[in-house]
Amino acid sequence: MKRLVLGLAAAAMLALAPATAQTYPTRPVTMLVPFAAGGTTDVLARIMAEEMGRVLGQNVIVENVGGAGGRTGTERVIRGEPDGHTILFGNMGPMAASRALFKDQRYDPRSDLAPVGLVADVPMVMAASKKSGAAELKSFVAKIKAEGDKVTFGTAGFGATSDLAPRLLLHLSGLKATIVSYRGAGPAIQDLIGGFVDGVIDQTATLLPLHAAGSVTALAVTGESRLPQAPDVPTFAEAGLPDFGMKVWNALAVHKDTSPAIIARLVAALDTSLSSDFVKKRFEDLAVPIPPPAIRGPAHLDQLVKTEVGRWETVLKDVPKQ
Template sequence: MIGRRFVLLAGAGAAIWSVAAVAQPYPARPITIVVPYAAGGVFDTIARIIGARMGELLGQPVIVENVAGPGGIIGAQRVINARPDGYTVLLGTVGSHAYNQSIYRKRRYDAVSDFTPVTLFSDQPMVLEGRKDLPANNLAEFIALLKQNGSKMQYGSAGVGSTTHLACALLNARIGIDVTHVPYRGGGPAANDLIGGHIDYMCSNMGAFVARAAAKQSKPLALLSRERTPLMPELATAQEQGIGDCDVVTWTAFFLPKGAAQDIVATLNEATHAVMDTPAIKSRFSAIGVVGVAPERRGPEYLAKYVVEEIARWEGPIKAAGLQVD
């Protein structure tokens, strides 16, 4: 009898503990940010900077987990298959949530329906840069040069399907000219050949370009984003120089698995932008060419709409460039 009463009481205690655990305010344990790219790159750096401060604000450790794979697919699938409880967050990018939706003829996942959008939090503008002795000093002169000598010119990238490739592919399409593409194994080797004069131009992330600009190793021709950047306010956008619809940024956002509760979404959204509004964090991001997005672009509703627009915007250039694979 005593044994039976003990079992009943133990069972009741376990049930009470279970209910209490469920009722604990979020977050009640460490959060993992899954970065679908290798450690040491800009996305890994972004996650570690933002995660450290977010952990302080939320009162729980934030762990960065690198799950690298082509197009961000493996890391994205890791989050898709996780519980939608707010403890597994994907650092999504234009690559994981726009490019690879068109690059692969059979999508590995649906970037719209397989995730719960949390917040768009940063942009990294792209820059059109030419070799330092390129006979063009602005976009108009560059276009004239391409139209006269495009068949003899080459542009480099960090690899087929990379942001650096697709940015220039889109720009070339807007100009209406075909130029030979030279893919490298990473942005560093491509930049080295640009500096050495072996290729004529490339489209680079602002963070990578700033150091070359300071050393006058290459020349800026246009900013490929919708607005000028405070990192280089004197550089005019492509739109200002006559090429419309050429907005190319390496954006970053947070996503949860499908079905996450809206109160969890709101908590992560608020924490992320409290981080991005922290002066010390702004300074650290500025040093690597990353800019926080405007407040009106921070909501989950905006991100949901933005992903749909980005997928549609990149589908044409990707197919036109013949980048689709099985």
């Protein structure tokens, strides 16, 4: 009798497993952004959450959990339930480069997260505050040469992409300035507008609208050509720093033990959302390229994360770990 009961229980569990995946999601999904509200990753996440919610048939709610360069929020997903109801909307900071920057990092993005797919590969913009007096990249560089560490870059926090960018720029130019860390890009950009920091290097989605509004001055953008959304902003090559070509990839991932069927559902929802007119228009307005279908899936993201971890370990080998 005991064997019969155990057999029936096992059969019942097997029968229920595919049904759970097929009915996912059974409640609202939390899209966790590991940075403060107002930054590019947050802006893109809110666009994707709105469209993916329509595709999945459930509300997708954005939750911001900033701190430790994006690691705090990332760890929340890693320590959470592997049921697909909490998904990470992260970027190359906590999903790759942070391995080279923090002595106490408790996770490995290559093995502790299951990739869902690439969302965007976003150009970077360097912007100066109006108070800085810099109207072009050359004048900002001249300001750094003259004033040294009195010149400040605001960032979303140590290890964030807006922190990696000025470190790379200063390395390439052989200059020194002061890097000021905030709890997210939003607060850093607010201080840029207020003139409390001289410059910020962040993604197009946050800085180009402010440049268009006259709140800050965009000095240069990464990429081979100028962006149609900001034809007055030169490329870094045109502005005199051709070696600076950093772009920021944003992506979705889940707990490593999430079932393949639920991951497949999220992959399909992401692909459908990226192909929607709503996302295409919103991304275009922000000068954010949508990845082609061939590189959207988990296989490409898995390889990208592994490659990027190694690349940033090389680039940041001389930066003291925190």
